[in-house]
Each structure stands twice: as structure tokens, then as C-alpha cells.
Amino acid sequence: xxxxxxxxxxxTIKIKEGNAAEFEKIATELVNKVNENEKxxxxxxxxxxxxxxxxxxxxxxxxxxxxxxxxxxxxxxxxGRAMAEFMDGKPTVQRLKQVGRFxxxx
Amino acid sequence: xxxxxxxxxxxTIKIKEGNAAEFEKIATELVNKVNENEKxxxxxxxxxxxxxxxxxxxxxxxxxxxxxxxxxxxxxxxxGRAMAEFMDGKPTVQRLKQVGRFxxxx
Numbered sequence: 001x002x003x004x005x006x007x008x009x010x011x012t013i014k015i016k017e018g019n020a021a022e023f024e025k026i027a028t029e030l031v032n033k034v035n036e037n038e039k040x041x042x043x044x045x046x047x048x049x050x051x052x053x054x055x056x057x058x059x060x061x062x063x064x065x066x067x068x069x070x071x072x073x074x075x076x077x078x079x080g081r082a083m084a085e086f087m088d089g090k091p092t093v094q095r096l097k098q099v100g101r102f103x104x105x106x
Numbered sequence: 107x108x109x110x111x112x113x114x115x116x117x118t119i120k121i122k123e124g125n126a127a128e129f130e131k132i133a134t135e136l137v138n139k140v141n142e143n144e145k146x147x148x149x150x151x152x153x154x155x156x157x158x159x160x161x162x163x164x165x166x167x168x169x170x171x172x173x174x175x176x177x178x179x180x181x182x183x184x185x186g187r188a189m190a191e192f193m194d195g196k197p198t199v200q201r202l203k204q205v206g207r208f209x210x211x212x
Contacts, residue, residue, distance in 0.1 A: 008153045008164055010116050012200070028206050043149065043166075047114045047202035056202055058114055058164060060149075094118070096153035096162055100134050 006042075007067050008096035009059040017053060019086040026086075027055065030079040037073070040066025053088065112148075112204035113173050115165040117197045123159060125192040132192075133161065136185040143179070146172025159194070 015023045027046050034044040043060035061067045070076060121129045133152050140150040149166035167173045176182060 006151075008151070008162070010162065010164065024205055031206075045112075045114070045166075046205045048205055049200050049202045055205070056114070056116065056200060058116065058166070058202075060151075060164070094155050094162060096155045096164075099130055099152045099154055099161070 006098035007061040007064065008094075008098065009057070009061075009067075010094040010096065011057040011059070012092040013055045013057070013083075014088040014091075015053050015055065015086045016088045020053070023055070023083060023086040026079055026082045027057075030075065030083070033073075033075045033079070034070065037075075038066065038070055041070055113167040113170065114200075114202035114204065115163070115167075115173075116200040116202065117163040117165070118199075119161045119163070119189075119197045120194045121159050121161065121192045122194045126159070129161070129189060129192040132185055132188045133163075136181065136189070139179075139181045139185070140176065143181075144172065144176055147176055 024046075031044055031046050034041055038044070040062045041059065042062060043058060045058050047056045047058060048054065049056060061070065130152075137150055137152050140147055144150070146168045147165065148168060149164060151164050153162045153164060154160065155162060167176065
């Protein structure tokens, strides 16, 4: 398997009924902070899907250092704790590595 | 919920034991074709994770037209059928919409 070390994360989060607005407020603050501060983070966006009360963070990092830099920020720790209050159980986190090197890989 | 119509897809695929090399060959061909041909597709990359024999496509599209353009290409249909032969059950597909508008949204 040809590996180039690019890392991805997909975090699927279920929230308690009726907490969408508060959760989104905190989650979007986190998204903004990451995009403003983390050059090694190539993608950090929040999505919602067809399943009610469920959100998905799609994330991509240039390398392991960028992953660790993200996780060590104060805002990630603080906003992560704040989001946890609205969660219905633990998030499902897929920690991923990119397969191979492709056209369009920036 | 403030919506800007940006679409994401996370497709998690389990493959039959011992088929990694063949599956990756076809899947990487698809990734290259998409990145070469689809301007409205902002992200189309293949990942593998901690779960054996499991792959994840992370995808992002500028709009619904880009989603439909992708699905109507000959190569998506042909390579999709070819990949299906190596799959262990149906893929789990999360069809997603981006929440709100963020710093760093290109």
C-alpha cells in the first residue's frame, strides 16, 4: 500500500434532541478557529446528514504534526468539552490515512 | 440552520479478504479520473483506516450539479461496477450538507 502520510478524520456525532442550535454555535466556532489558525489542516468542515440529530466533521491534515498541533490547541480542548455536553453518546471517529498519491493532490 | 448548499459524501467500504491490491488499483483510477475531470468536485480522495479491509472515500462538491455530474460519468459507472466485485456487502454512504459558511471556505 503506497502511503504518503496524509491524514483524514471523519467524526460522526449524535446530539441530544433539541440541542442543534447550541451545538452548531460551538461547533462552527471551532471550525472557524481551526481554519483561521492551523495551516497544516487542509480541511475542517462541519456537515449534517440524512440521519436526524447527527453531525459529521470532515477533516484532513498535511501530516502527523498537523494532527497533533490541532489536538493540543486550547480552543480544541475547551470547545470540545463544551460540545460534549450536547452529545448523545461518544462520537464515532474514523482515523484515516490517504491511499497513494493522486492527480490534484495539493 | 444556515445552509450554503455545499455537499459532502463519506462512503465507507468493506472489501473481501485478500482483495486490497485489486480494489486499490481501481479505486485510485477513479480518484485520478475525478480529480482530472470534475471542476465542481472539491475533494475526492481514498483513505484507509484502523479497521482491516475497510476504505473510506471522502468527497466534497461545490453544488448539487457537481454531485449529479459526477454520478453521470461513464467512468464512475464502469469503475463503480468493477469495485463492487471486491466489496463485502454494500458501502455505507453518508450524504452530507455543509453547516453554515466559514472562514477558509473557498
